[in-house]
Amino acid sequence: MSTFQDKKILLCVTGGIAAYKAIDLASMLVKSGCRVRTLLTDAAMKFLSPLNFAAITGEKVYSSQWDEDDPIPHITLADWAEQIVVAPATANSIAKAVYGFGDSLLGATLLAHTRPVIWVPAMNLHMYENPITQENIVRLKEKGHHVLCPDTGRLACGYSGKGKYPPNTEIMQAIACYLNYTEDLKGKKVMVTAGATSEAIDPMRVITNKSSGKMGIALARALALRGAEVHLVYANISVELPYLLAESVQATTVETMYEAVLCRAPQMDWIIKCAAVSDYKPLSSAKQKLKKGKALNLELIPTQDILAALGKEKEVGQRLIGFAAETEDLLANAAKKLKAKKLDLIVVNHLDNAAQDSNSIQILSATDIAHPKSYSGLKSELAHYIINEILAYG
Numbered sequence: 001m002s003t004f005q006d007k008k009i010l011l012c013v014t015g016g017i018a019a020y021k022a023i024d025l026a027s028m029l030v031k032s033g034c035r036v037r038t039l040l041t042d043a044a045m046k047f048l049s050p051l052n053f054a055a056i057t058g059e060k061v062y063s064s065q066w067d068e069d070d071p072i073p074h075i076t077l078a079d080w081a082e083q084i085v086v087a088p089a090t091a092n093s094i095a096k097a098v099y100g101f102g103d104s105l106l107g108a109t110l111l112a113h114t115r116p117v118i119w120v121p122a123m124n125l126h127m128y129e130n131p132i133t134q135e136n137i138v139r140l141k142e143k144g145h146h147v148l149c150p151d152t153g154r155l156a157c158g159y160s161g162k163g164k165y166p167p168n169t170e171i172m173q174a175i176a177c178y179l180n181y182t183e184d185l186k187g188k189k190v191m192v193t194a195g196a197t198s199e200a201i202d203p204m205r206v207i208t209n210k211s212s213g214k215m216g217i218a219l220a221r222a223l224a225l226r227g228a229e230v231h232l233v234y235a236n237i238s239v240e241l242p243y244l245l246a247e248s249v250q251a252t253t254v255e256t257m258y259e260a261v262l263c264r265a266p267q268m269d270w271i272i273k274c275a276a277v278s279d280y281k282p283l284s285s286a287k288q289k290l291k292k293g294k295a296l297n298l299e300l301i302p303t304q305d306i307l308a309a310l311g312k313e314k315e316v317g318q319r320l321i322g323f324a325a326e327t328e329d330l331l332a333n334a335a336k337k338l339k340a341k342k343l344d345l346i347v348v349n350h351l352d353n354a355a356q357d358s359n360s361i362q363i364l365s366a367t368d369i370a371h372p373k374s375y376s377g378l379k380s381e382l383a384h385y386i387i388n389e390i391l392a393y394g
């Protein structure tokens with residue numbers, strides 16, 4: 001990821017049971033091109049050895065305010081870091097940061113740092129749900145810090161619920177996001193559709209397409225990281241769902257996707273239709289598996305046009321964004337679709353890149369159809385460019 005090249009990241013590890021996961025995070029950051037320094041609290045040192053981080057990062061590991069080599073390590077680290085990440089963040093470290101305690105190297109460094117910090121809380125669910133922890137998290141957010149929501153699942157303490165350290169791949173996406181963007185979509189409700197629909201031929205066979213869902217999932221994640229309330233309606237996808245969405249609903253046929261999308265549409269500020277939806281489906285699907293034998297003619301009928309229905313029922317001020325995956329006359333076909341379906345923006349891409357991690361796209365806007373914007377890059381980066389174009393459209 002080019003976003004990370006030569007970025008100076010200070011990884012602060014506090015004394016939670018998930019501290020060992022920060023070793024892998026340090027490794028991922030280094031492999032992505034970052035320079036990583038590590039700060040371990042006294043409690044973190046009970047769980048881990050500084051040697052792990054020194055070997056992986058090739059940099060000094062800090063733990064004490066009283067450093068023989070550097071008389072003011074908290075200022076050195078605070079000034080050096082382009083991004084501070086506290087992962088995992090204990091309830092204790094969050095509480096002390098809110099009240100500005102400078103009685104540890106972590107506390108003093110945070111006080112001396114001037115940019116927003118990324119916090120990754122991880123703890124027992126009762127510690128997380130405790131109103132004191134919740135109030136502290138609100139206060140960190142009010143001060144402009146980015147506090148990731150913990151994952152839900154089985155916790156090391158034996159409980160199941162919210163409080164789990166999220167996957168490091170998600171934390172990497174969050175760091176990439178906040179190195180460049182802010183939570184500028186707070187208060188926006190956005191629906192994203194993703195993936196390939198499928199229509200049954202018989203109980204075993206389907207008509208589908210090559211969409212992987214990677215672009216739609218990248219958009220959903222980027223929107224959520226930037227503060228939007230994201231509702232994802234997805235069909236068949238080949239990637240993990242982001243854990244931080246308000247709602248994820250699976251709808252694999254055009255009919256179920258139509259219903260899921262249309263009933264949510266009136267509440268949305270933006271609707272981004274990224275799913276690759278079948279244009280045709282079998283007139284009927286066989287109840288039993290079709291047997292091998294003579295030639296078979298399938299009668300196909302058109303499916304419901306979800307985008308056209310959304311265009312017809314568009315609310316005042318609502319933004320409707322479509323995708324056009326084409327093999328020829330990309331821009332001309334996309335311009336036609338934009339007008340016919342009453343879209344605000346359309347993202348055009350070539351079908352060859354449907355399942356890849358990177359793509360080249362062009363974005364056409366209803367108010368300036370003659371001047372498409374071109375972008376290339378990882379789908380995770382393209383997601384942010386698309387969001388920026390929607391914001392610029394107004």
Ligand SMILES: Cc1cc2nc3c(=O)[nH]c(=O)nc-3n(C[C@H](O)[C@H](O)[C@H](O)COP(=O)(O)O)c2cc1C
Pocket residue numbers: 013014015016017018041042043044089090091092093122123124127
């Ligand atoms: C075995 C063990 C596991 C712990 N796990 C967590 C945890 O996951 N999250 C948390 O907030 N505190 C956890 N604690 C409590 C913290 O270690 C304790 O609050 C400590 O003072 C945190 O110090 P620090 O924030 O300076 O690292 C754990 C304590 C023990 C003994």
